[in-house]
Amino acid sequence: EPEVTQTPSHQVTQMGQEVILRCVPISNHLYFYWYRQILGQKVEFLVSFYNNEISEKSEIFDDQFSVERPDGSNFTLKIRSTKLEDSAMYFCASADPPPYQETQYFGPGTRLLVL
Amino acid sequence: DQQVKQNSPSLSVQEGRISILNCDYTNSMFDYFLWYKKYPAEGPTFLISISSIKDKNEDGRFTVFLNKSAKHLSLHIVPSQPGDSAVYFCAASAGYGGATNKLIFGTGTLLAVQP
Numbered sequence: 402e403p404e405v406t407q408t409p410s411h412q413v414t415q416m417g418q419e420v421i422l423r424c425v426p427i428s429n430h431l432y433f434y435w436y437r438q439i440l441g442q443k444v445e446f447l448v449s450f451y452n453n454e455i456s457e458k459s460e461i462f463d464d465q466f467s468v469e470r471p472d473g474s475n476f477t478l479k480i481r482s483t484k485l486e487d488s489a490m491y492f493c494a495s496a497d498p499p500p501y502q503e504t505q506y507f508g509p510g511t512r513l514l515v516l
Numbered sequence: 517d518q519q520v521k522q523n524s525p526s527l528s529v530q531e532g533r534i535s536i537l538n539c540d541y542t543n544s545m546f547d548y549f550l551w552y553k554k555y556p557a558e559g560p561t562f563l564i565s566i567s568s569i570k571d572k573n574e575d576g577r578f579t580v581f582l583n584k585s586a587k588h589l590s591l592h593i594v595p596s597q598p599g600d601s602a603v604y605f606c607a608a609s610a611g612y613g614g615a616t617n618k619l620i621f622g623t624g625t626l627l628a629v630q631p
Contacts, residue, residue, distance in 0.1 A: 405559070432617070444560065444605065444621040457618055492559050496617065503548045503567075503609060503617055507559035 403427045405508035407493050413514045414483055422478045422511045424493030432496040433476045434505060435468065437461075437489040444492065450476065483515045519543045520608050522622035530630050535593040537625050539606030542587065546608040550619065551580060551591045554603045563604075564591070596629045603627070 406425045414420050426433050435447040448458045450468055458466075467479045476495075480487055490512050494505040521540045529535045537551075547568040552560035566573040566580045566589070573580050579592045593600055606622040 407559075434618070436619075443623055444607075444619075446618040446620070449618055459618075504550065504562055504565055505617070505619060506562055507552070509559045510557075512557070 405493055405495055405506055407491075407508040407511050409511060410509065411512045411514075413516065416485055416515055417482050420480050420483055420513065422480075422491050422493075422513070424476045424478070424508055425474050426476055426493065426495030427506060428474070429498060430495035430506075431498050432502050432505075433468075433470070434494040434496075435478045436492045436494060436507075438492065438510075439486075439489045447478070447491075480513075483513075485515050488513060488515045519546075520606055520620050520622040522604075522606055522625050524625050525623070526626040526628070528628045528630060529596050531598055532595045535591075535596045535600065535627055535629065537591040537593075537604050537606075537627065539589045539591075539622055540587060541589075541608050543608070543610065543620075544587070545610040546620075548609045548617070549580070549582060549589050550607045550609075551578075552605045552607060553600075554605060554624070560605055593627075596627075598629050598631050601627055601629045 408423045433450040438444045448462045449456045465481045469477050490510045492510045493508040496502040496505045550565040551563045554560045564575050564578045564580050566582050571582050582589045603624040603626050605624045607619040609617045
């Protein structure tokens with residue numbers, strides 16, 4: 402069964418460093434998302450991406466964050482200068498092509514720890 | 517911002533009995549609802565969904581009920597199995613058929629199914 406994959410599974414970085422989290426969505430999907438879950442809190446929406454552009458972003462997704470689909474398979478989240486409060490589990494998700502795009506399928510996540 | 521609430525942080529049921537997980541929402545613009553199951557250190561796994569034009573959707577042991585007037589939905593698992601033990605998240609989105617469909621998650625309910 403097709404699944405969303407994410408790398409790395411764990412990332413430890415120093416405050417102020419750049420990190421890139423990588424995702425390979427399900428191959429025929431057209432809608433891509435990033436969410437995060439800070440320990441003990443809800444899963445929160447960060448950004449949605451469709452047709453090679455951001456369709457919506459949350460207040461969390463400030464200028465330090467960017468997303469890119471550099472080729473036909475990868476979808477990346479970059480944090481330019483990490484802060485302690487960026488420590489969280491980051492989940493990538495993708496959704497079916499229309500008319501079933503309402504259901505999102507999640508990857509296993511990347512646990513980011515900023516020291 | 518508690519648009520989606522799961523008021524029971526945990527639930528314990530006996531194997532073979534029914535598990536009922538509840539979710540309330542406040543935003544009347546939500547028109548699509550999903551349930552996800554999550555194990556520790558893994559991504560959310562899609563279980564079942566329902567659109568606002570329906571009041572019930574069934575898939576095997578899982579049934580979701582939607583009461584729009586009460587802004588309430590529930591997930592029934594019958595019969596419950598020990599492998600169902602996990603955290604269950606309710607999620608909602610607005611703009612059915614649109615490109616964004618960001619999901620708003622509840623806080624989750626930890627289900628423990630006792631053998």
